Amino acid sequence: MQIRYNNREDKIELPVKLTISFEKVFSMFKKYADTSYVNHPFHKSSIAMVKQLEKFPELINGFSDLSILEKHNEIISLLLNPLFPELLQENEIKAVSIPFTFTTFKLTSRFEKILQNAGNNYDLTVRNFEDNSMYIHACALILEHVYNYPVNLKRPFFFDIPDTTTNTIKNYRVAFNADFMEISPTSKAPKITEDDIKTLLDNFDNIDIWKEKFPPNSYEFKGFGLMSLFDVTTDELISEIRTNLLRRDDNITEILQENFRKFYNIPDLLFGFSVFNIDHNNLSSSRIKKEDSVVLKFEDEISCGGLFCNHIIDKIFLTQDTIAISDVEKYGVVTHQNSFYKKLKAKNIGSIILIPIKASSNEDIAIIEIASPRAFELNSINQNKLQDLTPLFKTAIDRFTEEHQNILEATIQENYTSIHPTVKWRFYEAAEKYHRENFEKKESVKIDDIVFPNVYPLFGQSDIKGSSIARNNAIKEDLTTQLSLAISVLKEACKSEMLPIYKELRFRVEEYLLEVKKGLKAGDEIGILDFLKREIYPAFNHIKEVNSELDTLVKTYMNRLDSHLHVVYEKRRDYENSVTLINNQLAAFIDKKQEDAQKMFPHYFERYKTDGVEYNMYIGQSLTREKKYDELYLYNLRLWQLQLMCEMENVALQATKNMNHKLRVASLILVHSNSLAIKFRMDEKQFDVDGAYNIRYEIIKKRIDKAHIKGTQERLTVPGKIAIVYSQDKDYDEYYKYIKYLQSKNLLGKIEKLEIEDLQGVSGLKALRVEVVYQKEFNTEKTITIDELIQEFN
Template sequence: MKIIVPNSVLDKELPLQLNISFQKVFVLFQKYTDTEYAHHPYHGAAKEMVRIFEKHPELNTGFSDYSLLEKYKEQINLLLDPLFPEPLQLNEIKAASIPFSFTSFKFTKRFENIINNAGEDFELNVRNFEDDGMYIMACTFILSSVYGYKVDVKRPFYFDIPDKTTGTMKYYRANFNADFSEITPTENAPKLTQEDFKELLDNFDNIDLWREKLPPNSYLFKGFGLISLFDVTAEEMISSIKENLLAGGEKLLSKLENNLRNFYGIKDLKLGYSIFDNTNSKIYGTLVKKSNSIILADSLEIICDDSYFCNGILEKIFKNHETFVISDLEQYGSATSKNPFYKNLQKNKIQSIIIIPIEATAKGDLALLEIASPRAYELNSVNINKLKDIIPVFEAAVKRTSEEHQNILEATIQEHYTSIHSAVKWRFYQAAEKYHIDSQSDENAKLDEIIFHDVYPLFGQSDIKGSSEARNIAIKEDLTTQLTLAITVLKEACKYEALPIYNELKFRVSAYLADVKKGLDAGDELTILDFLKREIYPIFNHIKTINTALSEQVSIYMERLDSDLGVVYEKRKEYENSVNLLNNKLSKFIDKKQIQAQEMYPHYFERYKTDGIEYNMYIGESLTKEDTFDDIYLYNLRLWQLQVMCEMENVAFSERKNMIADLRVASLILVHSNPMAIKFRMDEKQFDVDGAYNIRYEIIKKRIDKANIKGTDERLTATGKIAIVYSQEKDALEYLKYISYLQSKNQLGKVESLELEDLQGVSGLKALRIEVVYQKDFDAKNTITFNDLIKEIEA
């Protein structure tokens, strides 16, 4: 007889003293010892059993020392054998046990096999029952059996028992039979009244109250129980799949895979899925991790035709949307001449697989649910029927995952292509909701115009200084390199073939080279490249056939050309890489800063990449759904903008060491004190100013970076300086306060007050231009905080 005493029993406190007793078995046996049962088959055996009780009275009176279970194991086995009939030993999962402690001491053979197969370290503990919960459960048992108060708190007991053979987990529900036990109060048990009972009903979670009314060890449990387990692995897996489905998340597929491993008892079962794109007739992976598809393997996508799949798969899965099973991959390979699908599965050590098509999207895309095993016949046309009850759940799981993936794609598009800023998204939802309601009753319903009135604009840019000149220099250097390489090839050709055509072409290439060195005009690059393709390259094709040396010279020339553009693109690539690096650094910096700025007051923000960065901001009460606007938020955003401009200058300056092209930025802020209206242009999918008067602001934005200082040819924007353009003196006074503050932080230096030349349609503009003090070891993470800015504004 195996005895299991969980470690948790040793220190578990209960309102019951647990005494193991077989008194009710004794009473049953004693009945059959009477002379009236002298001819009954049980009479002789009953007399023998009674003698066992008489010889060992502890079995009748009871004991709490669990070691006596081992001492009397032979006697207990005999006494309980009638309750464990031999024909049911391999069928029933049953044990004699003590309730609330789960101390078990006699098992059917099937139960023993399950325990032995669980591993040496396994301990039989009930799932999801903490000590307090078990205490209260024991209390309700007392209320029912001693006082007759019916409390319906029945909760099924579950046991999770590992299976070493399959490497999976099995799940069992327990039923408890208490016919062979009784509970009596001890002398220390308080008398419970109807009022006590009502108070307990209103305070189920108050463990202190339960301990007060039914103190520890105040009642005596005498006897034993019979616990029967029922395998509910399939039901548990369906429940777990639903639970995982509701939870969702990145690990959904791996959780479902574990569920199926337990469901099938296959420890290395694999689960994957892929999407059949009905539009492009391709199968492709839908998640970040490529391993989520079994049939795709190392491919990013595959064409769904008979060059990859057999006709049976094409017909059954993709045409009829029926489940397809391969129980023996090698047999399938022989029948299909080892097609690419077979080779792919074999490479991934798959020998049996079930493919279940599930309609994933409204446009007819199919999700292919893939369940695979490394052994033949572990998955087959018979056990596929086990999936019938859970395929609907998996359909929901796949559709949910597909929807989540679609949402990710849409979010990416929203963020990077047609973004609607979070600060104003509420207004678009409001308009969409109104349109949806109106369209129910009016087929001519129209979307509302999105207009925000009385908002204050802020504009800034960090422009790469001299970008056009730098790009032209890069073009010039690349053309010089390409023409020089062509001359080298022609010179070498003259050494082996004294053909006048070589000299004539060399002369023309040299002439183009001389023109390039003098300077480029519009169209010069295209003219030169057309000349090379039309007249030089055919000659090169001949030259490389003369001998190996000339062939190598032509190869050197061709290898210097960009494979996509067919031109030398070295200096331009260095320049573009530097521009992209700088743009990305500045973009990420201001994007991160802007998220923080939203915390002080929600406002609209949009950013553009050009040769540098430019951005628009709008702030005002109409942009928000609830917040009340105050001028302090505008002032704070202006100070924030100037502060961030200083930091962006430092980002660009510190990034020079990482760029091949030495690029500098010139920063500019445009101040506009009058509120305006902005309108979402449906055709352009972006906001623009609304009203004729406000167009002047847009004109200034487009032309201001080309403005000169009045009476000079000097541009306003300059490297190492921030220009603040304004038209009203009160704006200058406001910004001088901010400049003074940042000077105190050693971020800004000398200030210039400037007048600007009139622009077309715009006059009377002025500017402050301030030197930037670059930090030696600038750290983008260690900058002035919002609290610092607000303190400065409030001061």
Template sequence: MDINENFESPFKLKIGFNKLLKHYEELSKGGDEFISAKANLVLKIASEYPELREGFSDVSILKEREKEIHAILQDSFSPILTKNEIKTASVPFRDLNFNCSERFKNIIRIAGDDFQLNIKNMPEDDGYIIACTVILSFCYGYNINLNRPFYYEIPDANGIMRFYKILYNADFCEIIPNKNAPKITQKDYNELLDNFENVDLWKKKFPPHSYTFNGFVVSNIFDVTDDQSISNIKSNLIGEDKRKDENFMDGFHEVFRSLFGINDLRVGFSIYNEEDGTFERVYGVGMNSFLLGDLEKADCRDSLCCWSYDRLLKEHKFFSISDVDSALKESKEQAPHITNLHKQGIKSAIFAPIANDDGVMGVIEIVSNKMQVLNSINANKLVDVMPFIVSAVERSKNEEENLIEAIIQKECTSIHPSVKWRFEKEARKYIKAEFNGEKAVFKKIDFENIYPLYGQIDIKGSSEARNKATQLDLTLQLKAVKSIFEKASEVEVLPIYEQYIYQIKNYLKDLKTNFQVDSEQHIAEFFKQDIEPVLKHLYSTDSLRPHIDSYFSSIDDKVNILYNHRKQYDDTIVMINKEMASLLDKKQLEAQAMYPHYFERFKTDGVEHNMYIGESITKEESFNPIYLYNLRLWQLQVMCEMENAYYQMQHNFPVALDVASMVLVFNQPLSISFRMDEKQFDVDGTYNARYEIVKKRVDKAYIKGTKKRITEKGKITIVYSQKQDEREYLRYIKFLQSKHYLDTDVEILELQDLQAVTGLKALRVSVLYHKNEKDKAFYTYDDLMKEIKA
């Protein structure tokens, strides 16, 4: 087999010993008779087989000239050290080892016949480019530091994975440009520096087989299992949510088994609760505690004897039990931790405190079912790994704050920063109860004497638009089915087809003249229960199959209906809500910077928002009514800006819908509390409930004595009940008129009484619009529509 077969590389590889033989030529001329004689002997062997100097690519020659190659390499592979050194002669980039030391051969033999030797972390995809960087260094003197550590992972006789680091000696390599090798210039080099991943560029500069590699490398291999195990422990501990990873503890056991060389070793953990003086179980997949056994938690003094208690928790030092059975007899079963280990069938163990400058955070427990394999001597291996374990536990404790936030999110939805401080205490109590196996309950959280603000930008006629879209879709679907049955009647005259056509015509008539709330459901059931089974039957008729295929291709797979116009409507609602909510969120950041307050918004057929401001929320003695008045003016201004933004982007929506904006004024302070079942704030008290009633119904209210809604497209409506509110908002309106946000057509209207609420009034005024952000002209709604359509 040729070594270059199935191998794309800038190298044409040849195994040769020319450079090594040149060293022997120099030694043969030296003054040391013994060295000179040996050198001449090596040169004589090489002279009889020219291919050893010239190089060869036929792998079979390695076997044919095995004796001669061994003689040439004898000084490099000392027979005296062959059982100690792990060493091979090899061909780079092909992972071909020959002339191996006895220790290397023995390691491979123990690994088993089915073991496949591979270099770990050798990037196969980058092999071509790495070979090019070697050429840059050897032939052009560009020292590109791409050195990376390479490893073998080889199991030992006990099945424990051991790690071997490979160091290459490339002193005996020659790299020679072939005739087809382009000369690399400084410009080429500069270009390559910024294009490591552009393999086509590298192949252009270094075409395949454009350089000859003649020689071999000496691989010096070292057992670095302990170092690699420590590194793997560090890697395993990096990252979040390890306790949820099913493979984490399995991998953790394997790493410690490599570190200690014990194939049945297991690792456990216990949390130390200093406040309660208890050990507690670490919750997570595969996590065990050998101190606790089956217990969830236990008093530290009930889990340890006096000596081991002081050793772990006061002196912060580890200890070992090399023979649990003997220790049990010596302690006369008075040492709780030894008794517990014996019950679990453990024969030897090491316990080490996980401690920092603040004290003990927990205990790591290493156990084996074999006596004496864990002892006070190899316990010292923990000295090198404990810093990483301590760091991981410290990070875990810090991440408890993130867990608190997660619990708040889970139990209370997304909590606004202004009130977050009130939830954190409850979250801490919740976590403690949950980990202790108790019933975790979030207690009531309320705020008193705060002022509410409510606003909405609502889609006008959304129900009518949805019904119209539904009628259009159902009409299209019914007509498509009607056409199929008419064609079916031509193929096969059956009265049942006529009956279906008659039923479809009735549905079509009802859609035009008598569309009801349940019409959509009835027709959907008709399609599913009556029509689809018949269509499946008719599908066997060749002439009808294309029409049935066309019908089903028009049906949406997710909702199983014709969903064209309704999808356009639904998509429009989603886009409106997304854009309006995004703008409101952006504006809210400005308002929070003025004075902190609670804010929440909801997406319905439009976007609603609640704001609450007051002393009990800010937790500071800084509240003044001026901040309330400022927030009211800000809200009114932002509602105008949202109206403008909406109509500037309306042409991008699939369906052209109108919106109407409303603000509700409530001038009395009230109390709110967080409703756990609804995961939102709501008002407290009977009187305060009036505010919620108005908020939910006012946008559907009529102007007193009419059938006209109080909200209207192109206008902003301000609902209130007190004369002082009217005076306040008239001042705001006048100010916004001066800034060309609002028109001059201010109306003062009375609202028809709502259930349990009377005496509401409203200010209503037209919004002034711009065609786009750069437009300096001002338009009423009607003018804007004319301009857009023009």
């Protein structure tokens, strides 16, 4: 009889004193030894066993000295044989154990082999069961067996036993048979009252209270336990895979790959998946949408028609049947080494299982890939092991599809119709109210209008000056280049072939060139390009065939054309690149500075790119629930805005160093002293001023940058100066202070006080215009922070 000691046994503290006794087995033998069982098959053997056991009373009365197990090894083994049938030795995983310590003896052959393969240093240890947990578990058994108070503390015990022959961990669930033991209190055991039980029920994690009510060794545990193990490795793996499939983890593919390596016992198995966007009108043109694939890694533009054979397309995308390719080489012969075979070979895959999963929320189909480097390791037989996992795959794919859709929607919200964080709380509040009223089935439920009353607006813009003229000049130069190139081809064609048509075409091109140089009118560009396409290009096609030198000239012409637009697009590209550069740098700068300004007081901010950058800000109590509003914040924000415009002027000037088409901006600030209301327009998905009176503010915003100084033809906005438009004298006084402060910082120069011409529907506007002092060593990372600005100004 093999005895396996647990090295931790002496360190485990328990409320029970463990006494090994075979009294109950002895009683069973004594029963069958009685003459009333003379015909029972156990009768004669029981008589012999009773005589033997009576020679060793310590085996019946009980002992704690484990050396007695070895001393009486043979008789104990004989005594326990009825509990271990010979025919079940190689099947059952069973042993006699000392409760709570997992010292075992009398093991089945199969159990002995499992422990031998675990290695000499392995001790049977229950998973996730600390010593304190074992102590409390023993107390719960005492409550149930001694005090008849059932405590539902039963939880499964698991052993994770290594197998050195396969380098894997096997999982076993443990079942205990307590028929051969009994618990009784000793003289040390305090009496447990109803109040004690109530205290214990409320203090499960307090080991000190449990030890107070059940002191160590205060009860006797007499007998032995019968322990049976059941291999649940596959069940545990399926449970682990289920858990991992429902996790949100960036490394989920790697985690699942490890799971499936254990599941199939293939240490170098590969796992991946891809999601295809299905075109039901043409399955073969369906394209990959998302991949974390073994086979298709980093090849986002693959279409299934150019990859899979018709058999896989039909099975995967049409009927959603799992496919096992057990021998990739054989598949290559059948498909004449198609693209999929080549990709499998390139990845050194010998066999693969493809599991199609159709998403519930859309037409996407995911393909789960499980692959092995060796042929026949994965096949149509062991693919059936996946049947219980297919519903889990579907749940995971549905969740992935939903999350992916949410990510796309969030991206759209962020980049196209974003809601500013300052006011997002109000949208959530309205949505919550709407859904609550729907749930309560109220009549005529309507989502609330989002209105913020009594807010103060701030408007500013950095407008690219002369953008329309610059754009027209760029078009004019490109057309001049294109027409001049066409004339040069026709000139040479006249020398090669004396055809009158060449002269006539040249005359008409020169007429167009003359018109372009005089100035472009609406429709000129379209008319010229249509003429070239309709009459010049057919002639060029003929010219190319006549003479190789003319062919070179025509190619020179064609090479100057933009490949997509089919026009000369050189000056316009320079212009557009310059506009994009200045817009991007101004937008990036103001966005970064805005983050700083929000810390002062939460306010609404929106920015637009046009030919330049313009922005709206609104500040007031109704915009936030987090902070109390004071007009001091408005004044600070106005000062910050003026200082920001100085810095944006410097950003714009610095940008000209990297422009082929030099552009300058003119800056404008509009001051509005009275509060107004803004309302979110559902149809336009943006905020706008609310109320007829407040519309005047919007009219001024749209017209003010084109205004002239009263009595002159000079535009208010000019490069190198910031125009501050206002209507009340108190605004002048306020901004004059800000200007004087920024002059002291050498950011602003000379001031002009101006009156503005009457606009349609608006009169009485005035302006301050102040020169910008450009910084030679301007650095966007070393500008004045809002904290420094407030500290110094206040």
